[in-house]
Every structure is written in structure tokens, then in C-alpha cells.
Amino acid sequence: MKRQMTTAAAVCALAFAAGCAASPTPDKALPLQADAGAQTFTPAPVTATGLRADYPTTAEGATQFVADAEAKMLTFGEYAARVQWARATNITFDTMWLESKVNAEATELQVQFANQAAKFNDVAVDPVVRRKLNLLRLGIVLPAPNRPGAAEELSQIATRLDSTYSTGKFDFKGRQITLDEASLILADSRDPNETKALYEGWRTISPVMKNDYARMVEIANEGARELGFSDTGALWRSGYDMPADDFAEETDRLWAQVKPFYENLHCYVRARLNAKYGDAVQPDHGPIRADLLGNMWSQQWGNIYDVVAPTSGGASSYDLTELLKSADYDPVKMVRTGEGFYVSLGLDPLPQTFWERSQIVRPRDREVVCHASAWDLDNADDIRIKMCTNVNGDDFYTVHHELGHNYYQRAYKNQPMLFRNGANDGFHEAIGDFVGLSALTPTYLNQIGLLKTTPGAEEDIPFLLKMALDKIAFLPFGLMVDRWRWGVFSGETTPDQYNAAWTADMLKYQGLVPPGPRPANAFDPGAKYHVPGNTPYTRYFLAHIYQFQFQRAACKQAGWTGPLHRCSVYGNKDVGARFNAMLEMGQSKPWPEALEAFTGETRNDASAVADYFAPLNQWLTVQNRGHDCGWSQA
Structure with missing residues (x-):
């Protein structure tokens, strides 16, 4: 199968609104300019009206607040979702202006709801109301602080980042191409010079996002602290019915269950790439060159099945x-x-x-x-x-x-x-x-x-290998994107370290490296939709x-x-x-x-993954005999 097998997530600005769930497959900030030329983007002031501020801090007050919040969310959510749909299906200066305005209103409402919900933290309420209060407090992805203008600025940045990605193009062989076009070429190309040009070319769209992204982190962290969290990453990790630190440990536990299988797959794929391209392009040891895997982010490898298909035994009888x-x-x-x-x-x-x-x-x-x-x-x-x-x-x-x-x-x-x-x-x-x-x-x-x-059982290994190239290859990438963001939100990773930390995480989790040195101004995380789109x-x-x-x-x-x-x-x-x-x-x-x-x-139990792929894992173990599996993280 060609192109990435997408997996999906909420990208709408409103955690509480009617809205969308989207697939995981868009220095100086660009002005919003789909068809608007270089016009400056300045949305109207926020006009959304929140709820009353004088709910009594009693069980009755909490119940009334929750009821009013739900009613407001229902009406405003539909309005916001229709504006977002209009922009997503027709990117113009005007639809971006409208979406930025409504997103700012939504952010302000969410912050109001979260702050008001926090007032009832010590009030005894029934379990249903308590759960709703917690969801109001935890449901915001990018929390703006209460100070005037913060919601508008955060919304402008978020919309600008998203639209910069969505309209991104780069020069390839003398013409401007989109991500869709680049992905199709990358899926089929077996020329390492061409795959390198595509990999690096798409990443030329994202350096302009870096300053905006750093500013967005500052604003969102300010808002998260007002809600009682150490940073936005801690807020995100708190939304899983367990403490934030426990959630991080839970994902570590799950990764430990599947990591040996990933390393087995990595070892096999690396050997086949070495057999095709030779030591000068892909050595038979260490990390894999990321552009050789048929996907713009190396998150799924199914597009190179023809390179890594079994050389003996059954073969897939259909496409x-x-x-x-x-x-x-x-x-x-x-x-x-x-x-x-x-x-x-x-x-x-x-x-x-x-x-x-x-x-x-x-x-x-x-x-x-x-x-x-x-x-x-x-x-x-x-x-x-x-x-x-x-x-x-x-x-x-x-x-x-x-x-x-x-x-x-x-x-x-x-x-x-x-x-x-x-x-x-x-x-x-x-x-x-x-x-x-x-x-x-x-x-x-x-x-x-x-x-x-x-087909008979003789086709099981080809079928499972195709599945693993997408499902198993994805797992470390699915983990590393937010691991990188958690470090950014906590301040452990500063703006000048953004790209170095990203490539270090690629190596640590995926065992991959870029095809060549990255430029000093690189912001490779911005070349993945969910980072500028702010989707956890x-x-x-x-x-x-x-x-x-x-x-x-x-x-x-x-x-x-x-x-x-x-x-x-x-x-x-x-x-x-x-x-x-x-x-x-x-x-x-x-x-x-x-x-x-x-x-x-x-x-959560990743043993089901092992059960599903058990025949393949046994086969990979045999294929990898004599190979030096794994990679150094130095």
C-alpha cells in the first residue's frame, strides 16, 4: 500500500465543542495568506460571553455551574465547529480570520470554565458532578492565561502555524510541490539522492514556525500554571484518570512490552536496506537512514514492502x-x-x-x-x-x-x-x-x-510483515512526539535545542537518523502536522x-x-x-x-500485540541470526 497509513486525532481548537477528529498521516512568522497575498492578519476582539462569576461554592452552586457550562458548550460548540469546517474546506483569508476569532473566543471560554471549575475543588459534590468539574479543568489543550489579549494572541499563533503547514510547498526539480505530491514520490522512489531531497525539502517549510511555536509554549504554560499545573505537558498527562507522573510511567511500561518486537523488525529492515543500497547508503549496523523508509516522517514503513519482502516462502497473491x-x-x-x-x-x-x-x-x-x-x-x-x-x-x-x-x-x-x-x-x-x-x-x-x-497460511508472513511495517514501526514515533513536547513544555528543552532534541529522540526511540546534517535553523518537529496543529x-x-x-x-x-x-x-x-x-x-x-x-x-495490555504478531516475530528472530541488532544512542 502506498502513502502513509494514517491514524487519527482531535485537531479542533475546542476540546469541548462539536468538532473533528483527525488522522495522523501542515524565526519569522508568516502572515496568514492562503489567497490573501501579504495582507496582515488581525482578527476582531473576543466577544464570547462566559458565565456568571458568582456561583456559590456549594454543592448546589457546583451543580448549577456545570449545567450552565454544558448549555453554553452545546450552543457555542456547534457555531465554532461550523466555522472550523468552513476554514478546513475553503482556506481563504476570510475563513482563517473567522476561525482565529472563534478559536480565541473558545479558548477564553475554556479558561473561564477551567478556572471556575477549580473553585469547587474542595466542595463535596456527587461523583457525576465531580467528574464533570474535572473534565472542565482538564479538557483544554492550549490554555490561555486570564490577562487581556492572551487568548487572541494564542489563537492567532495557532491558526498561523496550522495554515503555514497546510499551504506548505517546496522546490523539487524546478517546480513547487505539496506534501501530497512529495509523499507520493517518496513512497515509490528507490533513489537515495531523490529521497534525501524530498525529506529535506519538506522540512524547509517549518523553520519559519519556530519563533511562533516558542511563543505559543510560553503563553500556554502561563495558562497551565494558572490552572494549577506545572506546565502544559503536565496538564496533558493528567487527562487519563490517573496522576500525570503515573501516566508517563504507564506509557513506559507499555513501550517496554513492545520494544523487543520493534527492535527485531528494525534489525530485519536495516539488513534488507543494506542489501539493496550498500554500506555507503545504509550500513548493516547502527541506526537506519530515515528517508529510506517510504514515509515523510518514517512513522510507517509499508511503502517499502517491495524492498523488505520475504525472499523465500509465500508471497502475497494480491494488491x-x-x-x-x-x-x-x-x-x-x-x-x-x-x-x-x-x-x-x-x-x-x-x-x-x-x-x-x-x-x-x-x-x-x-x-x-x-x-x-x-x-x-x-x-x-x-x-x-x-x-x-x-x-x-x-x-x-x-x-x-x-x-x-x-x-x-x-x-x-x-x-x-x-x-x-x-x-x-x-x-x-x-x-x-x-x-x-x-x-x-x-x-x-x-x-x-x-x-x-x-489465501492459505503460506501468505501469513507477508501479510503480517505488511501490517508490522505500519503498526509496529509506528509505536516509537507515537511515543516520541509527545516525549519531545513534554520536554519543551517543561523547559528541559529550550528553543535553541528544539531540533537537536527531536533528532536525539528519533535515535533513542526509533533508531533513525536524518539523511544528512540538519541546518542550524531547522525546526523538523514543525514538519509533522500534529505539532503545529497542537494535537496531543x-x-x-x-x-x-x-x-x-x-x-x-x-x-x-x-x-x-x-x-x-x-x-x-x-x-x-x-x-x-x-x-x-x-x-x-x-x-x-x-x-x-x-x-x-x-x-x-x-x-492496558500490549500482550495482545504480541499475540497478533507472534508468527512474524518468530520468523524475524530466525532471519536476524548473525546480525548485530540494535543501535547506539551516542
């Missing part, structure tokens, strides 16, 4: 992209097929408005944000996806994933406003990924008529654990006794009923209770 094209699939048919999976589990079809209002293909007449995302605009039934869908295996998976967000959004729509969210942000990502595990199986492709016969990233790491827990539990419920990687729950309404019961809980209970509702387990 999903070719199957789709042979069956005359178009983007809409791909989305209809994704809908059909969820309907087969007993869930309702998508509403007619979904088909009328979604952006399924890239428009030809305007700039849009192509990063795949799923939207809930009214916290009820106006759900949509925004994609620039191509007919290929990667987007076939992405469609199934994004619709998972939509079905989750619709399942919890009857919860109180503050509980209309995933059990945690990793859950929202894992729902679609879990369905995607079924969607990529030969079993499912046979069930929907794309494959005439299901650990959710993706968690999702890559949860999805396999979900898969193992669902297949057990379905009575499946074969290999876990061959199990498809397509058409199983018993699994669907239990699955939907978890979805309907939203964020009303701590995430371990939601996990238990579907899986019977209350703890």
Missing part, C-alpha cells in the same frame, strides 16, 4: 489497490463499503446529510486541509468526514478508521454534553483502528467480494495498543479459534452490540470501566 481499481471502486464506493462494515455489526446507516455535506474528494477550485478527519458539527446527527480520498489500499483503511470516529460520536450523543467524548483520546483513535484490523484481512476482502478466495500525540500510541486488545476480545466473543490476524468480525451482531455498549458510555466513566465493558479487562 489491495489493484483489487479496488479492478472492481471499479471510486472514493464514494469506498466510503459506502466502510459504512457497510459498521452496519453489518448492527449499527445504523449514516444519515443522508453525511453524504450531502462530507468532503470525500479534493476540490479543484480551492485550497483545503486534506488531512483526513471525522467531524461532529452539532453533537447530534450532523457527522461528516473530510478527506481527499484516492482509490488505494491506504485510503480504504483510512475510510474505515475515520468512520469509527463518526460512529463513536453518534453513539454517545445522548450522554450529557461533557461526556460526549471518547473514554480517553486513545479510545477515539482505537475504535476505527480496531475495525481496520478486520478491514485489511483477506477474510473480510473475501466477504465483500474483493477477493475470490482466501500519545493517543496514537495508546490506540495502537487498545486496537489489539479490542481485536483479541472481539474475536474471542465471536468464537474465533484461528490465528488472531485472520479474524474478521464483519457481520457479527453480538460483537457489535457489546462494542456499541462501550461506545455509548462516552466519557461518562473512567476509561478502565469502558475497556472492561468490551474486553473484560481493566488494564
Whole structure:
């Protein structure tokens, strides 16, 4: 499959608003200028009206405050989401102006809600109200301080960073190309000089973000401290029904469970790259050169399957992209097929408005944000996806994933406003990924008529290797993005160290290095959408654990006794009923209770990853005999 297999997350400015969930696939600040030339960007003053400031610090006062906050969130959230949709699907000076204004209003409201919620920290209230108060305090991603002008400045910076990324282009062989174009070339290129030029070229868009990003960190940290947190990173880590330090340790524990498998995969891939390119390009020891892995961020390696495919034994007898094209699939048919999976589990079809209002293909007449995302605009039934869908295996998976967000959004729509969210942000990502595990199986492709016969066991290793190149290769990247940001927010990493720390984390977690020395002004983190877009990233790491827990539990419920990687729950309404019961809980209970509702387990457990890939890990161990696995972090 070509291009990155995206994984998804909330990128909307409003943690509390109706809004979107987006895939993890856009010095001197640029003026906002999609089609506006060099006009200076100055949004109107914030005009949103918050709540009264005189709620009594009693149980009754807390209950009334929460009720008023939820009512305000419902009405303002829909307004804000529609403005955000307008900008994402039509990037102009005016839509950016409107979004920046509404984001500033939203930030100010969120800060007001968080500060008011904190006033009830020592008040005895019932558990439901207490949970809602905690969510109000923890739900803000970029907290602005209370001082006048802070929300506006923070919003301007955030919108400018996002739009700089989304409209980024660089010179390649005498013409300006976009990220989409560069990604397609990088996926197919086996010329190390060309891959180096693409890798380094895309990263020329981000140095201009560095000063803005550093200023944004200053403002957000000021706001986080006003809310009682040491910094914004501590605020982010506190949103998982456990203390911030415990969450960091929990992710360390999960990484320790899967790290040996990643190192086994790394060792095998490095040896195959060495066999293709030779010692001068990729030595047979140490780290891997990042641009050789077929993905702009080296977060998934499936695009180089042709380089690392097994040289003996079974080979894959089909290519999903070719199957789709042979069956005359178009983007809409791909989305209809994704809908059909969820309907087969007993869930309702998508509403007619979904088909009328979604952006399924890239428009030809305007700039849009192509990063795949799923939207809930009214916290009820106006759900949509925004994609620039191509007919290929990667987007076939992405469609199934994004619709998972939509079905989750619709399942919890009857919860109180503050509980209309995933059990945690990793859950929202894992729902679609879990369905995607079924969607990529030969079993499912046979069930929907794309494959005439299901391949035999001789094709298991090629299938699992393809999956591991995306799923397992992603894990250290899913961890390192926020590890870098936690260091930035805490002040451990200063602006002059931003890029050095990023490349050090690449080496530490991924065992990768850039193709050449980075320039002094480099800001490589800004070349990854979720950094300028301010989307917390650990959710993706968690999702890559949860999805396999979900898969193992669902297949057990379905009575499946074969290999876990061959199990498809397509058409199983018993699994669907239990699955939907978890979805309907939203964020009303701590995430371990939601996990238990579907899986019977209350703890994250990466052993399900090992169960799924067990045949491949054994095979890799044999292939790696005689090789010096691992890499030095010096």
C-alpha cells in the first residue's frame, strides 16, 4: 500500500465543542495568506460571553455551574465547529480570520470554565458532578492565561502555524510541490539522492514556525500554571484518570512490552536496506537512514514492502489497490463499503446529510486541509468526514478508521454534553483502528467480494510483515512526539535545542537518523502536522495498543479459534452490540470501566500485540541470526 497509513486525532481548537477528529498521516512568522497575498492578519476582539462569576461554592452552586457550562458548550460548540469546517474546506483569508476569532473566543471560554471549575475543588459534590468539574479543568489543550489579549494572541499563533503547514510547498526539480505530491514520490522512489531531497525539502517549510511555536509554549504554560499545573505537558498527562507522573510511567511500561518486537523488525529492515543500497547508503549496523523508509516522517514503513519482502516462502497473491481499481471502486464506493462494515455489526446507516455535506474528494477550485478527519458539527446527527480520498489500499483503511470516529460520536450523543467524548483520546483513535484490523484481512476482502478466495497460511508472513511495517514501526514515533513536547513544555528543552532534541529522540526511540546534517535553523518537529496543529500525540500510541486488545476480545466473543490476524468480525451482531455498549458510555466513566465493558479487562495490555504478531516475530528472530541488532544512542 502506498502513502502513509494514517491514524487519527482531535485537531479542533475546542476540546469541548462539536468538532473533528483527525488522522495522523501542515524565526519569522508568516502572515496568514492562503489567497490573501501579504495582507496582515488581525482578527476582531473576543466577544464570547462566559458565565456568571458568582456561583456559590456549594454543592448546589457546583451543580448549577456545570449545567450552565454544558448549555453554553452545546450552543457555542456547534457555531465554532461550523466555522472550523468552513476554514478546513475553503482556506481563504476570510475563513482563517473567522476561525482565529472563534478559536480565541473558545479558548477564553475554556479558561473561564477551567478556572471556575477549580473553585469547587474542595466542595463535596456527587461523583457525576465531580467528574464533570474535572473534565472542565482538564479538557483544554492550549490554555490561555486570564490577562487581556492572551487568548487572541494564542489563537492567532495557532491558526498561523496550522495554515503555514497546510499551504506548505517546496522546490523539487524546478517546480513547487505539496506534501501530497512529495509523499507520493517518496513512497515509490528507490533513489537515495531523490529521497534525501524530498525529506529535506519538506522540512524547509517549518523553520519559519519556530519563533511562533516558542511563543505559543510560553503563553500556554502561563495558562497551565494558572490552572494549577506545572506546565502544559503536565496538564496533558493528567487527562487519563490517573496522576500525570503515573501516566508517563504507564506509557513506559507499555513501550517496554513492545520494544523487543520493534527492535527485531528494525534489525530485519536495516539488513534488507543494506542489501539493496550498500554500506555507503545504509550500513548493516547502527541506526537506519530515515528517508529510506517510504514515509515523510518514517512513522510507517509499508511503502517499502517491495524492498523488505520475504525472499523465500509465500508471497502475497494480491494488491489491495489493484483489487479496488479492478472492481471499479471510486472514493464514494469506498466510503459506502466502510459504512457497510459498521452496519453489518448492527449499527445504523449514516444519515443522508453525511453524504450531502462530507468532503470525500479534493476540490479543484480551492485550497483545503486534506488531512483526513471525522467531524461532529452539532453533537447530534450532523457527522461528516473530510478527506481527499484516492482509490488505494491506504485510503480504504483510512475510510474505515475515520468512520469509527463518526460512529463513536453518534453513539454517545445522548450522554450529557461533557461526556460526549471518547473514554480517553486513545479510545477515539482505537475504535476505527480496531475495525481496520478486520478491514485489511483477506477474510473480510473475501466477504465483500474483493477477493475470490482466501489465501492459505503460506501468505501469513507477508501479510503480517505488511501490517508490522505500519503498526509496529509506528509505536516509537507515537511515543516520541509527545516525549519531545513534554520536554519543551517543561523547559528541559529550550528553543535553541528544539531540533537537536527531536533528532536525539528519533535515535533513542526509533533508531533513525536524518539523511544528512540538519541546518542550524531547522525546526523538523514543525514538519509533522500534529505539532503545529497542537494535537496531543500519545493517543496514537495508546490506540495502537487498545486496537489489539479490542481485536483479541472481539474475536474471542465471536468464537474465533484461528490465528488472531485472520479474524474478521464483519457481520457479527453480538460483537457489535457489546462494542456499541462501550461506545455509548462516552466519557461518562473512567476509561478502565469502558475497556472492561468490551474486553473484560481493566488494564492496558500490549500482550495482545504480541499475540497478533507472534508468527512474524518468530520468523524475524530466525532471519536476524548473525546480525548485530540494535543501535547506539551516542
